Amino acid sequence: MNDTAQIFEQGEYNFAYLDEQTKRMIRRAILKGIAIPGYQVPFASREMPMPYGWGTGGVQVTAAILGKDDCLKMIDQGSDDTTNAVSLRGFFEKTAGVRTTFETSEASVIQTRHRIPEKTLREDQIIVFQVPIPEPLRFLEPRETETRKMHALEDYGLMHVKLYEDIAKNGHIATTYAYPVKVNDRYVMDPSPTPKFDNPKIDQMAALQLYGAGREKRIYAIPPYTKVKSLDFEDYPFEVQKFDKPCGLCGAENVYLDEVILDDKGGRMFVCSDSDYCEERRADGHLGPMAADPAAHQFGATQAEETAR
């Protein structure tokens, strides 16, 4: 990957912050991860200039795969303009100087925290997930030596114990995020804390999926068009969340919605969690029940201008 190597002046960053040897090491881990879908590959995670929990794993993966011609999109909880997304986008703008975008269809690399875009991803796109805890068995079996053995021997009965507990305690499978999946009929994997709403998108996805956990020093991957099955019981099949109302702003149905509290009198609205998707729909003229009338919007703008004057 010579296109990212460069001779740089003192005080300048190497392309995408990491040095080329580190990127090489990470690329090796990624290749191994792709070769064994769902298997957690250990890698020598580096200290990054941001705290753990901010997506140091995802950032390292992105840094290793980024080329100069790539266009990067950063998502935090579905949104492009919240703290995490803004900071990490800024980080790569500064250290790699690549083009960035809010638009899902325009991006070639998408780094995300918690959500997969509503728009179907293509074969020429890569989605990078930030993973806090890569081990799906962690809370059932705290010993890492034991969980590794369980993966090796495909000894996954324990995962169903957790789902059993859910049904016994709540009457249904109450796990709503980090919902365990079985990849390619072999490895049980934690799809990072994405809501289980996004699990069906992981199955047979056209884009390459890379998962990076910085603190836990693990990388795993799902190659394009791989079978990914959410675990369930025969009499309690896997289901995704359902919303009884459409998005308040763009009227979209069958998308993942965030609850927004409006006042302290119980007022609330549900809006698309994927902000780019919502904006695009509104630009196309879709209006939800709580969206401002376009005329009112213009009126508001004139008012604001006048006040400014």
Place this chain on the structure above:
Amino acid sequence: MNAFPTTDPLLQVHNVTRYYGDRIGCADVSFDLWPGEVLAIVGESGSGKTTLLNCLSTRLAPTAGAIEYRMRDGTMRNLYQLTEAERRLLMRTDWGFVHQNAAEGLRMNVSAGANVGERLMAVGERHYGNIRSTADDWMGRVEIDSDRIDDDPRSFSGGMRQRLQIARNLVTRPRLVFMDEPTGGLDVSVQARLLDLLRRLVADLGLSVVIVTHDLAVARLLSHRIMVMRHGNVIESGLTDQVLDDPREPYTQLLVSSILQV
């Protein structure tokens, strides 16, 4: 006593020896165990009974000797030549292990029903309703009320935990169960009830059991055969009643005579 017409032994132990550095854990132990037979290993603390039990149950590799087990397909296999996957499958289907401290054998942070159901799920059962009704059935067999099925074992008494542990082990219908002082730490009336229950289950299911105990009364009630250990060696073995009524070795005589009489 020829209560075991089956000709093939289930477990064959050949000269099992385990050293801890220079010290002896257990030395040169050999015996056969037949299907449906209950063997008690007795002796004082430090006599090597638990070391032997751990060697038998593949939890601790012996320094020398071999242990063979008759698999469900009838073949004799050396336990320490099984692959890890085969060994694990054996441990969660054909075997059971009852710990002295129930907390070691149970998952304390999941419900009783899930504890019993875990082995079923591990061997591929994927129907919640079936798992639950089997768990319920087994809780009934070990005399735990059905309405405790969703409670954590943490909220159970010592005796209930022990019974739950037994149910968890027996749910896959094992053929061989190892028990390490199953009644230790329980008060006397609870012990009596547990022994009663164990005796009934062992007889009903035709289990083979290797039970380690320092309590001769437990050995007398449950076992057909007994092995007395001292300093890592088996010093006397034979039918339980024979050994306890007419002990040959001075040490066994001492053990038998030191039982407290009320």
